[in-house]
Amino acid sequence: MRGNKMDIYRKYRISPSLMCMDFLEIKKQLDIFVEEKIDYLHIDIMDGHYVPNFTLGVDFCNTVYSYSNIPLDIHLMIDNPENFIDDFSLFKNSIVSIHPDVYHHPVALLQKIRDRGIKSGIAVDPYLTVEQIYYLLPYVDQITIMTVNPGYAGQRLIEGMIEKIKKLVLIIDESGYRPDIEVDGNVSWENLPSMLEAGGNVFVAGTSSIFKRGTDLREGIRRFRKILDDFKGGATEV
Numbered sequence: 001m002r003g004n005k006m007d008i009y010r011k012y013r014i015s016p017s018l019m020c021m022d023f024l025e026i027k028k029q030l031d032i033f034v035e036e037k038i039d040y041l042h043i044d045i046m047d048g049h050y051v052p053n054f055t056l057g058v059d060f061c062n063t064v065y066s067y068s069n070i071p072l073d074i075h076l077m078i079d080n081p082e083n084f085i086d087d088f089s090l091f092k093n094s095i096v097s098i099h100p101d102v103y104h105h106p107v108a109l110l111q112k113i114r115d116r117g118i119k120s121g122i123a124v125d126p127y128l129t130v131e132q133i134y135y136l137l138p139y140v141d142q143i144t145i146m147t148v149n150p151g152y153a154g155q156r157l158i159e160g161m162i163e164k165i166k167k168l169v170l171i172i173d174e175s176g177y178r179p180d181i182e183v184d185g186n187v188s189w190e191n192l193p194s195m196l197e198a199g200g201n202v203f204v205a206g207t208s209s210i211f212k213r214g215t216d217l218r219e220g221i222r223r224f225r226k227i228l229d230d231f232k233g234g235a236t237e238v
Contacts, residue, residue, distance in 0.1 A: 010201040012228040013039035014221065015073045015182065017206035018064065019055050029217055030068050036221045040073035040095070042184075042204045047078040050102055051150050058087045065091050073202075075123055075184070077150050078102075082109055089116035095142055097121030099150075100133060110139040123184070125150060126158050130168045137177040142202065143168065147195075148185030157186040162198045169199030189223070196231045203228075 018041055021029055033041065041064060046055045065072055072094040078084070081098050088096050096113050100106040100122050113120040121142035124133055126149060133143070145165050148155035168181060183200040188208035195203065203224075205211070210220030 010180070012196075012232055013180075013202045014210075014224055014228070015040040015042040015202055015204050016210060016221075017042045017044065017184075017204050018060075019044045020206040020211040027067075030064065032218050032221070033070060034068050036218060038070055038221065040202070041068065041070050042073040042075065044075045045078060049079045050099065051077045058084070061088065061091065065094070071095070073097075073182075073204075075144065077123075082112070085109070085112050085116060088118060091118060093119075095119040095121050097123045097142065097144055099123050099125065100136060101125070101128065106136060107139055110136065114139075121179075121182070123150070126161065130164060130171055134171060134175075137172070137175050137179065140177075140179050142180040142182055143172075144182040144184050144204075145200070146184055147187075155186060157188075157191055161185075162194050165195065165198035165200055189227070192224070192227050193231065196228070 016033060016038060043061055043064070044055050045057060046053045048054045061072055061074065072091045074088055074094060074096045076096065076098050079102060082103060085096065088094070096118055098106065098109060103109050110120040119141035120139060121144060122133060122136055122140050123144040123146055125146050145161065145168065147157050147161035165181065165183065172179065180202050181200050182202035182204065183195045184204040186208050187195060187203045187205055192203065205224055209224055210217060212220070
């Protein structure tokens with residue numbers, strides 16, 4: 001098992017990507033998430049501008065949160081995110097992540113998120129280096145490493161992203177800050193162990209794992225959690 005300073009405080013979490021749900025079975029799947037004590041629900045919000053796709057919105061977040069009371073892991077892939085932060089202030093214990101390159105003053109935006117009583121995060125696109133986001137460490141509770149290009153599910157892992165996670169861990173270890181490291185993109189049964197070894201501790205689970213065609217959702221969650229448990233050497237917190 002890896003050994004670094006982050007191991008002392010980290011918790012391993014699953015964050016199912018709701019854009020990968022069966023939308024004809026939303027209530028049934030939310031019930032499974034509640035029963036299985038899922039940590040977060042990952043909700044991608046896309047506007048067709050920052051990325052060439054449209055997905056979920058604020059009303060969907062309201063419905064899901066009101067029904068499940070599970071904290072939301074909201075990933076804003078939108079232009080002008082500063083105009084929408086107040087819409088998410090009711091989702092307590094939740095996280096709102098922005099792409100720092102989309103706003104001219106990301107520090108102010110991250111502070112605004114925290115001022116609303118929710119956790120702040122940044123999503124790091126494959127083309128951004130960890131050195132470029134170092135100055136944001138004091139202002140974030142979570143850093144999401146995008147291991148695919150943002151916008152679509154079902155992509156292949158981009159070469160070099162595992163090493164990027166390792167590099168981020170080294171930088172964080174020396175910084176004194178302790179954000180969670182989330183991994184988003186092709187978090188498959190095959191890739192998950194190396195993502196764990198690299199230093200990730202929150203994992204966006206989508207069509208490569210729990211929502212994979214032919215996979216029973218409940219069994220997929222339990223299989224995912226077992227991989228986390230086996231790596232950690234004990235049960236994940238639920």
